[in-house]
Amino acid sequence: MAFKSLFVGVGRHADPNTPDLPGPPRDARAMQSLFKDSLDGGEFDLLVDEQATTKAISSSLDQLFSTATDEDTLLFHFSGHGSENHDLIPHDIDDSRVSETTIPMGQIVELLRTSEAKNIICFLDCCFSGGVGAKVLTGLPRTRDSGFSFDQMAGEGRIIVAASEPTGEALECPSRNFGLLTLAIMQTLREAAAPLPVGLFCDELQKRVRAEAGRFGFRQEAVVLNQIAGGLLVPNLVPGRNYAKHFPDVAAVRFDVNYEGMTDAGIADSIVDVWRRDIPTLNELQLQSLNEKRLFEAGSLVVQAPTSSGKTFIGELASVFHACQGGRSLFLVPYKALATEKAERFARMYGDVGLRVIKCTGDSRDQVPAFFKGKYDIALMTYEMALSLLAGDTSSIRTIACIIIDEAHFVSDANRGISVELLMTLVRQSQKKVSAPQLLCLSAVSGESSRLHNWLGAELLRSTTRPVELTEGVLARDGSYLHLTPDGKEQTKQLVKRSEIRQLRDRPGLRDMLVPLVKQHIADGQSVLIFRPSRSAVKHVALYLAESLAEGDYSDILNGQNQGDPSNDSTDLKRCLERGTAFHSSNLAASERLAIERAFADPTHPLKVLAATTTMAAGVNTPADSVVIMETMFPGPLKTPFSVAEYKNMSGRAGRLGYVSAGRSIVLAEHSVQQKALFDQYVNGDLPTLSSSLSQDEMETWVLRLLLQIQTVPRDEMVDLLGDTFGGYLRSSKSSGSVDELRDDVDEAVSELLDVGMLDHERRKLFLTPLGRVCARSLLSYTSSQRIVKSLNKVGKQCELTELLAIVQCVEICDDSYTPYQQRGSFENRWLGEARSAFGPNIYDAMSIGATGDFALQKRCKRACLLLDWIAGTQIREIESKYTGNNFSSMAAGDIRRIADNTRLVFGPVTEIAALVLGQTYEAKELDSFMRRLEFGVPEGGVELTNLPEAFDRGDLLTWIIDGVHSISDLLGGTYRRLVKHKNKAKEAAFAQIKSESDQRRK
Structure with missing residues (x-):
């Protein structure tokens, strides 16, 4: 008597539209390994993922069943997708050729009926009906009657165990990455001390599947079909070398x-x-x-x-x-x-x-x-x-x-x-x-x-230990460097000679210290990263260092980058690179920033001086020998100081693991008194304790988003949801009743949300309305959502997408983000008239909802007008010039992109709110086209070009559009040298790939 088996697990599918599953390959490998470890002799064939094609599965099944004798016991285990049509789904499923690329259950039943094997066991860990997130593939054309009848099975012992009922789901265990049926089979047979009678085995199996699904809050019933003549024992399983290898x-x-x-x-x-x-x-x-x-x-x-x-x-x-x-x-x-x-x-x-x-x-x-x-x-x-x-x-x-x-x-x-x-x-x-x-x-x-x-x-x-030694300190104007030694002692040493610190302008300044400090680093072959808190300051320091150093021309870093639509900062960056320095800020295009990051991170590249805004401290890979922090306050009327955590993040860019063996951070101070104060505040400063952002001022937003996660809750238990957050936990840790202190705020928030139609209740259970779900699922705060609803109600008519673009400027993410603005003079007044003219009086009036302060409406109008120019494909320099009042409030490329990005970030949810408030829907294709225009800044006729690879930037797209190229087919039909004017290796490779794919499609 021989034991022959086939284990199939299909988690990955060649078709990009067929969902993949994490568990099936593990199911098949685990079952094969356990049976191979537990049974002496036999055949244990395995097909997983790319091996498990329609042809391979069919051939292996035929080999398994058709060659068996009346002395053989066969086992077939399949884990993967099942279809509504009762088909098993292989790796190469093709929904245009279902009959040729699936394994129908009828085929398996026919093999069971005609096989001469003494005993056959089939485990089918897949489902045969609908269910989100389960092992099911829906929507396939029904090409045959693939149902089966138990009466068709013949032979001495036949058993089929299916993971679910014909209308049920087959689930996976999230914590184990096994199908529930496969997991139940393995657990039942591993716990058995001896082979189990088939009846006992099946009863235990069904109980385990039911219980495990119930533990997760779902329902799954395993189905057993059997035809047994005499006793049939299912072997107990003992994991050994094969199982240990894979698990x-x-x-x-x-x-x-x-x-x-x-x-x-x-x-x-x-x-x-x-x-x-x-x-x-x-x-x-x-x-x-x-x-x-x-x-x-x-x-x-x-x-x-x-x-x-x-x-x-x-x-x-x-x-x-x-x-x-x-x-x-x-x-x-x-x-x-x-x-x-x-x-x-x-x-x-x-x-x-x-x-x-x-x-x-x-x-x-x-x-x-x-x-x-x-x-x-x-x-x-x-x-x-x-x-x-x-x-x-x-x-x-x-x-x-x-x-x-x-x-x-x-x-x-x-x-x-x-x-x-x-x-x-x-x-x-x-x-x-x-x-x-x-x-x-x-x-x-x-x-x-x-x-x-x-x-x-x-x-x-x-841990407070760095594997790469970092020396932290403060440099005063006399060149003395007050720092901590590795053993934690304060020490002062002369870092820059007094004679090298000379006044370079009308008044003494930090530049006097920075220039000799950077020159010293260059002479020693060391890199230096200089942090400043604003984009203009970053560019300024890179420019004057370039004039002072004149190290070498590294402008080839930008070869082919953003040449078709350069900003003012793009030009200034090239000036810096031509004399050996660089800067990094949001005013540069993404491709320019990436090129700078790569060059500076490369230890073999001669670029050693980089000025950057503080956001680069959040993990962008730019290691340096030294970090210089010139100021310790953010610009603006409040002059907010850096936190100790922000300082530590910046200083930590020095001496990066795997790049630089040791690092040094240097804060600049005007004099010795300030030197000591900054040293105590930052180098010896206490790190803040992590806290929660839970705010009583935004209680409605928290209620909406928490309800989205749990669907429904009794009203008097709503405060308990807040108690389950980090903020609630911190409150409870202070005193047992501190979360209850929020009850009045929560009740008030719930009442407000009920009044505005974002919440509803039934039998005192709260749940989100469709409007509430849209707002909760988006990044809009409650305040912003209400502004949009009120604005749309004020308009009182269906809105074009360009009109919604204007209304979106009311939300907090747009209002709170910096908009360059000249408060004095009449320059900014023009945007009120231009917005009224461009969008009409109704939209203009709606834009005032929630506008606080004297200039909020003018800023909204300015942003809306700017975006019209952006999506029209206006060159970025032209937009910078048009929307700049003076040098102190200049509109830069980073501002333009941020305004467009913030608008795009919330634009989708706003269209959903418009659909609910105004009964208006937008075609998916129309909305996608508009969102792409916001992202890339191109006119409607050039939207298809946004499907091109990332190697091509806005400048390339606008250049082609001006030349009459509006589609990928237009591009392929032109001359490469003429069309790709600002080429580099990445663009050449991308163009070659597009052409190759097009040629293959034509074949």
Whole structure:
């Protein structure tokens, strides 16, 4: 008697529209390994993912069933998608050829009927009907009657175990990445001391599936069809060498600095080689996360450590580990530029070893469809994008194994903290229900009493040690440098000779110290990163350093970058590069910033002097030997000082791990008294404790967004939802009744939301109305949502998209963001008249809703008029000139792009609100076209060109449009040298790829 088996697991599909599943390959490998370990002899064939084509599965099934004798026992296990038509879905499913690219159940039943095998067991871990997030593929054409009847089966012993009823779902266990049926089979047979009678086995199986699904809040009933003559025993399973190879016990693994233990934990040798090339050895913090905090055992972890301590790599280790186990990870960061940088790095490192990396930041080139289809291993996102994709959608978060929140100290940020805190709250709620996903928070060091890990129920890994030595100090005008020694003592040394510090202008200034300091770094072959708090100041310092240094011409860095639509700052950047310096700010195009970052991070490149705004301190990869902080206050009427945390982030850019062996941070002071004060305030300053951004002033916003996550709640329990947030936890930790102190604020907020139609109630249970769901799901605060509703009601008619563009300027994200404005004189008055003329009196009147202060309406009108020029394809220099009143309030390229980005960020939800308030809908194609115009700044006739790769910038698109090229076919039909005027290697490669793909389609 022989045992023959076939295990099939299909998680990845060639068709981009077919959702992928994390569990099936693991199901198949685990079952094959267990049976192979437990039975002596036999055949154990395995097909997973790309191997599991229609042809391969059909051929293997035929071989399994047709060649069996009356002495054989056969087992067939399938895990993957099932269809409504009762088909099994292979890797190469093609919905235009369903009959040729699926495995119908009728085919399997026929094989069971005609096979001479003594016993046949079929485990089908797939579902055969609808269900979001389950193993089902809907919408396939029905080409045949693929139903089956039990009466068709013949033979001595036949059993089919299906994961769900014909109208049910087959679910996956989120915390284990196994199908519920497969997990129940393995648990039942591993716990058995001896082979189980088939009846007992099936009863236990059904109980386990039902119970496990119920634990997650779902219903799943396994179905057993059997025809047994005599006793049939199902073998008990004992894991051995084969199972351990694919599913190692990570709790028993110890790791060392040379990555030993990684392959034992199930990480491929090819990935370990990638790590060793990028970061040769692990540091103490990383080893602690692995060995002491057991990072790979899926428990949540908060890592608090200084900049350049290597904590981000801990998140990378976790995400790659989960990918090797078939799981998916989200890697969340605060800024789009940071997400782009990390996505490019991850794709470059892991693409060749089979990991799929996607990016979702709110741009048109985002891979959101790939996210919802599960076609990724690691997804890079901003906080806000992740919240918009996950909130109110429990099926999506159930499919994620790990969420890494980088720069998690943003939870305390007054503006963006709500998004971070709600993400953490969402993960906590999911963990309570399905024990997943793992949460990893990577934060700068905070005050000792931070309780974030307690609230999250996570381990804390805290370190104040940097693997790269950093000397912090303050430089006075006499050249003395007051600093801390490695053993923590204050010491003063002469960093710059007194004789080299000379007054360079009419009055003494920081420039007098900076110039000789930078010259000294250049002479020593060291790089220096200079932080200033404003874009104009950053450019200014780079320009005067260029005049003083005249190091060399590095302008080839910008070869082919943004030449078709340069801003004023683009020209100034080229001037700086021609004499050996550079600056980095939002006034530069993304391609220009990226080119500067790459050159400065390259230790072999001669560019050694870079001035940057403070936002670069949030993780953009720009290591330097020294960091110079010229001012310690943000500009503006309030003169807000840097926090200690902001100072630490900036100073931490010096001496980056893996780039520079040691670093030095230098704060500039005008005199010795200020030197001592700055030293005490920042170098010896106490780090703030992480706090919550929960605000009683925005209680309506918190209520809306919390209700989106839990659907419905009794009104008198609403305050308990706030108690489950970080803010509520901190309040409760102070005194037992402190959360109840919010009850009046919560009741008032609920009453307000009921009055305006964003909440409704039934039997005292609160739930969101359609309007409330739209507002809660968006990034709009309650105040902003109400402004939009009131504005639309005031208009009282359906709005064109350009009219909505004007109304959007009422929301807080637009109002609160800096709009260059000349308060004196009559220059800004013109925008009131231009807006009235461009949008009409009704829209103009609606734009005044919520406008506070003397100039708020003028700024809104200015932004709206500017955006009309932007989407018309007006050159950026022309817009800069038109909207600049004087040199103190100049409209720069960064302002223009930010105004367009802020508008685009909330434009989609505003159209949904318009649909509810005015009964108006917009065609998806029309809306997508308008959003692309806002993103790229092109006229309607050039929208198709925005589908081109990122190598082509706005300048390229506008150049082509002027030349009469409005589509990709127009581009391909032209002469390359004429069309791609500002070419570089990246653009040449992108153009060649477009042409190649076009040629292949024609074939």
